[in-house]
Amino acid sequence: MTTTRWDPYRGPGPGPGPGQWRAGTAARRWGKVDGPDKRWWVAPAACTLGLVLSVWIDAVTLPGMGREGFLGMLYVVPAGLVLSSWLIPHRRRLRALRIWLGAGGFTLGFLIAKLLFAALLLLLMCFGLMWGANLHD
Numbered sequence: 001m002t003t004t005r006w007d008p009y010r011g012p013g014p015g016p017g018p019g020q021w022r023a024g025t026a027a028r029r030w031g032k033v034d035g036p037d038k039r040w041w042v043a044p045a046a047c048t049l050g051l052v053l054s055v056w057i058d059a060v061t062l063p064g065m066g067r068e069g070f071l072g073m074l075y076v077v078p079a080g081l082v083l084s085s086w087l088i089p090h091r092r093r094l095r096a097l098r099i100w101l102g103a104g105g106f107t108l109g110f111l112i113a114k115l116l117f118a119a120l121l122l123l124l125m126c127f128g129l130m131w132g133a134n135l136h137d
Contacts, residue, residue, distance in 0.1 A: 044098060
């Protein structure tokens with residue numbers, strides 16, 4: 001009676017030769033590594049929704065971020081990152097790149113206006129404390 005035993009360290013071929021230590025194990029364990037990705041749209045869609053909500057919240061709450069505000073140009077780079085996550089070919093091996101581009105665009109879009117306004121507020125507070133009136137004058 002012969003049985004086959006799955007060996008996670010043995011690569012394809014007759015024996016564990018050089019370069020075959022872990023070769024092909026992902027394909028044996030999980031199926032095809034590269035191929036069409038059926039869920040390619042999930043990460044770009046979630047990041048697009050997050051970026052749109054972030055821009056809308058900033059436009060409503062922060063001054064100067066409305067339609068006429070020039071600070072709306074801050075979102076060109078984050079929107080480009082999220083857009084590029086939509087345009088990458090729909091292959092499974094590129095899934096991580098799509099996720100990183102979309103998440104990077106969303107994170108940058110979420111933080112850029114808040115960090116800019118925090119730095120501006122800190123700068124104005126420093127100027128106000130150095131040259132402004134204080135209680136001892």
